[in-house]
Amino acid sequence: MVYNEKQMLNALHKHGYKVTPQRRVIIGVIMNSHEHLTPAALHERVLRLDPSVGLVTVYRTIEILTELGFICEMHAGGGSRSYLMRRPSEHHHHLICSDCGKVIDFTDCDLDKLEHRLAQENKFKIDSHLLEFLGQCRECNKKTLINVVTNQDKSVPSR
Amino acid sequence: MVYNEKQMLNALHKHGYKVTPQRRVIIGVIMNSHEHLTPAALHERVLRLDPSVGLVTVYRTIEILTELGFICEMHAGGGSRSYLMRRPSEHHHHLICSDCGKVIDFTDCDLDKLEHRLAQENKFKIDSHLLEFLGQCRECNKKTLINVVTNQDKSVPSR
DNA sequence: TTCTAATTGAAAAACATTTTCATTTGGCTT
DNA sequence: AAGCCAAATGAAAATGTTTTTCAATTAGAA
Numbered sequence: 001m002v003y004n005e006k007q008m009l010n011a012l013h014k015h016g017y018k019v020t021p022q023r024r025v026i027i028g029v030i031m032n033s034h035e036h037l038t039p040a041a042l043h044e045r046v047l048r049l050d051p052s053v054g055l056v057t058v059y060r061t062i063e064i065l066t067e068l069g070f071i072c073e074m075h076a077g078g079g080s081r082s083y084l085m086r087r088p089s090e091h092h093h094h095l096i097c098s099d100c101g102k103v104i105d106f107t108d109c110d111l112d113k114l115e116h117r118l119a120q121e122n123k124f125k126i127d128s129h130l131l132e133f134l135g136q137c138r139e140c141n142k143k144t145l146i147n148v149v150t151n152q153d154k155s156v157p158s159r
Numbered sequence: 160m161v162y163n164e165k166q167m168l169n170a171l172h173k174h175g176y177k178v179t180p181q182r183r184v185i186i187g188v189i190m191n192s193h194e195h196l197t198p199a200a201l202h203e204r205v206l207r208l209d210p211s212v213g214l215v216t217v218y219r220t221i222e223i224l225t226e227l228g229f230i231c232e233m234h235a236g237g238g239s240r241s242y243l244m245r246r247p248s249e250h251h252h253h254l255i256c257s258d259c260g261k262v263i264d265f266t267d268c269d270l271d272k273l274e275h276r277l278a279q280e281n282k283f284k285i286d287s288h289l290l291e292f293l294g295q296c297r298e299c300n301k302k303t304l305i306n307v308v309t310n311q312d313k314s315v316p317s318r
Numbered sequence: 319t320t321c322t323a324a325t326t327g328a329a330a331a332a333c334a335t336t337t338t339c340a341t342t343t344g345g346c347t348t
Numbered sequence: 349a350a351g352c353c354a355a356a357t358g359a360a361a362a363t364g365t366t367t368t369t370c371a372a373t374t375a376g377a378a
Contacts, residue, residue, distance in 0.1 A: 018344050018355060040334080054358045059335070095277055095285075104281050110273065111290075118254055118292060122263050126254075126294035131270075133277060135285035177324060177375050199365080213327045218366065 005031050011068055022053045026061045036074060036103050074103075074132070093130075097137035162229060164190050170227055181212045185220045195233060195262050233262075233291070252289075256296035 008027050009019050017023075029045045030037070037045070043058040065071045074094055095104040109131055119126045136144065167186050168178050176182075188204045189196070196204070202217045224230045233253060254263040268290055278285045295303065 013345095016355090020344070020356065022357075038334095052358080055334095056336085056359085057357060060356080095281055095283060097283070098286070104283075106277060108273075114267075114269065115292060118265060119294070122254055123297035124254055124256070124263075124292070124294045125300050126292050127257070128293050130289065130291045130293070132289045133274060133283070133285050134287050134289065135278070135283045138282035141284050172376095175324090179325065179375070181326075197365095211327080214365095215328085215367085216326060219325085 008065070008068075008070055011070070012064070015068060017064055022050070022057050023061055025050050025053060026058060027065070030065070030071065093132060095133045095135070097140055098134050100137065100140050102137050167224070167227075167229055170229070171223070174227060176223055181209070181216050182220055184209050184212060185217060186224070189224070189230065252291060254292045254294070256299055257293050259296065259299050261296050 005027055008031075009024065012019055012023065025046050026042070029042060029049070033042075033045070039055070039058055039062055042062070043053070043055045046053050046058060062071065066073065092105045092107045093109055095106060096102070109129075111129060111131070115126050115129065118124065164186055167190075168183065171178055171182065184205050185201070188201060188208070192201075192204070198214070198217055198221060201221070202212070202214045205212050205217060221230065225232065251264045251266045252268055254265060255261070268288075270288060270290070274285050274288065277283065
């Protein structure tokens, strides 16, 4: 299930948060982005629509939307640092291109059996899980192949 | 397979990195910690053994050890920020207590079928994956239960 | 022992995030 | 429609983390 803008604004209101112009703009940007955004990237886009919105407000709104479950943090695993921001959706996982950062969502993970076993063996009460696949998307893979052919493999010691 | 200290030092040498006293100490601390550490926590422990080692060197050593595959970053998911540092081991995943931060490793994940399907459907070349279960360990769960009984459930609006 | 590139610590810089605070404002109440 | 006030805002400062810079030191090959 994917939320729409109106539902999010309603939820804000219902939970006692005010529906301000700034929040409208921020939510609008999130809803119209089909990619993950860092707080800074989100702010940048918000500024195009309303140059007066401060980065702090973006952070505060992110916090609220996370709390309400409309957006979720994510991690680009591998080398890069923890990212956040995503258009709303239900329980899902990510398939991430470690070159260009493209993210594809998928929902089925079929980890119930494993979860159950781990919970028993370790006496854990398991609430949730995070599953991310890292790799290369088709386009980036093509580029890599071209580079391999073009340049010699000058295997430089990684420093 | 779990590495020992000597193997790590050898690997450093083999890859053209110098085996300095600082690196010895840092690796020693990692090898003797049975928990995950942030760079700051690692530095703190290193200081006890050698007060002259700088935080910068800790960061630089972390980078090298990550590159050589001896340690891996991890994410505590949920609220907290990206963590790092782990005693060496092979491909594994984490079961994390979101209350006390305890981490249990497990190695079997059985995601090959899913991985293969995702790769095909999305034209991805998948390199790796990250799987983390979040929950409450036995001890923290007990504490929670006691609290529920002790305090009334004063359901305060989460702000 | 000598030599040199790699390494180091300290300080500064670069970022990311949070806190503080005076001012403004959404939206309930009249 | 007007008043009110807690919530929200922007700017600046504070905090924290990670990276860069640089002069001095040092591991380890020759």
